[in-house]
Amino acid sequence: MARILTGITSSGKPHLGNILGAILPGIQLSEQNDNESLFFIADFHSLISIKDANLVKEHTKSIAAAWLAFGFDTDNNIFYRQSRIPEVTELTWFLNCYTPFPMLQNAHAFKEKSNKLADVNAGLFTYPVLMASDILMYDANIVPVGKDQQQHLEITRDIAKSFNHHYGEEIFVLPEAKIDETVMTIPGTDGQKMSKSYGNTIDIFLPEKKLRKNVMGIVTDSTPLEEPKNPDTCNVFALYKLLASPEQVEEMRNNYQGGNYGYGTAKQALFELIIERYANERTLFDDYINNPETLETKLKEGEEKAREIGLSVLKRVRKVLGFNR
Ligand code: ADP
Numbered sequence: 001m002a003r004i005l006t007g008i009t010s011s012g013k014p015h016l017g018n019i020l021g022a023i024l025p026g027i028q029l030s031e032q033n034d035n036e037s038l039f040f041i042a043d044f045h046s047l048i049s050i051k052d053a054n055l056v057k058e059h060t061k062s063i064a065a066a067w068l069a070f071g072f073d074t075d076n077n078i079f080y081r082q083s084r085i086p087e088v089t090e091l092t093w094f095l096n097c098y099t100p101f102p103m104l105q106n107a108h109a110f111k112e113k114s115n116k117l118a119d120v121n122a123g124l125f126t127y128p129v130l131m132a133s134d135i136l137m138y139d140a141n142i143v144p145v146g147k148d149q150q151q152h153l154e155i156t157r158d159i160a161k162s163f164n165h166h167y168g169e170e171i172f173v174l175p176e177a178k179i180d181e182t183v184m185t186i187p188g189t190d191g192q193k194m195s196k197s198y199g200n201t202i203d204i205f206l207p208e209k210k211l212r213k214n215v216m217g218i219v220t221d222s223t224p225l226e227e228p229k230n231p232d233t234c235n236v237f238a239l240y241k242l243l244a245s246p247e248q249v250e251e252m253r254n255n256y257q258g259g260n261y262g263y264g265t266a267k268q269a270l271f272e273l274i275i276e277r278y279a280n281e282r283t284l285f286d287d288y289i290n291n292p293e294t295l296e297t298k299l300k301e302g303e304e305k306a307r308e309i310g311l312s313v314l315k316r317v318r319k320v321l322g323f324n325r
């Protein structure tokens with residue numbers, strides 16, 4: 001049995017990158033062997049970028065609904081909000097004191113913004129330490145994430161190793177990242193990594209009309225309709241490829257290379273594929289959003305189970321640090 005753990009920040013609505021990069025691989029792992037999974041909504045993390053309480057609550061709800069719509073079995077696993085086990089911030093403090101400053105200076109979320117330090121809050125700077133606490137507080141063995149999180153997992157392992165080494169004991173379990181090669185980095189509508197923070201997401205749960213508009217907004221080049229097009233440099237094709245069957249992919253590849261096939265037609269095909277492929281999940285998502293009590297009940301149940309594990313690990317840590325009660 002392995003303990004699987006992953007989180008999604010509630011800084012925006014769940015998007016195709018979150019679904020393919022974290023939700024689906026996570027659920028798949030949760031169904032294997034006797035694995036036990038802890039999937040949570042990283043709502044403390046979202047405060048780095050969002051200060052509007054209602055908005056965070058709304059995003060938390062939609063991320064929870066996405067996990068459930070994709071079939072996460074909360075009866076046999078653990079589903080919770082990070083903020084409901086606030087002791088994670090106590091562990092963060094402890095770990096902060098074992099985290100070398102340059103390691104955080106090199107973390108990519110901070111580095112990206114380090115040319116404008118006035119816009120950087122200390123939360124962004126120490127974000128990887130809170131993430132390390134999320135993982136280490138639950139003795140996680142495997143952490144399914146997208147490629148963008150690899151560095152954070154390395155930081156987590158480094159902190160855990162240095163802590164264990166210092167006390168000469170295996171206080172923390174060393175977690176491993178699980179990054180699925182085929183969905184490492186899902187491109188957004190502008191070709192960069194799809195991310196809530198870049199405003200380039202595909203939201204598969206939008207009502208049809210809005211979803212169509214979302215897909216039609218994918219940026220393409222200006223090759224004229226009649227001319228052959230290169231599928232391998234096109235964002236529409238890149239996304240289509242992730243969702244379609246091999247036959248459908250082959251057909252679209254031929255269409256691109258044959259000419260007289262416009263990007264608008266390709267986008268329409270992608271839109272229809274999303275609607276068809278995720279019909280069931282779209283309905284379930286709406287059901288959960290319209291029944292917030294169900295979401296709340298499931299999250300509360302998970303919270304109890306998460307607290308038990310988290311506090312037992314924290315107890316171990318307090319003990320070696322001399323803060324046991
Ligand atoms: P965002 O970048 O939109 O804020 P998060 O940072 O909350 O998304 O990511 C939650 C999970 O989804 C992480 O495991 C992350 O690696 C994965 N993920 C996010 N965007 C992508 C993407 N474009 N491709 C693959 N995985 C992604």
Ligand code: TRP
Binds near residue numbers: 008134
């Ligand atoms: N930092 C992750 C992200 O932005 C979300 C996250 C927070 C997470 N804590 C985690 C992912 C713990 C895996 C494990 O994608």
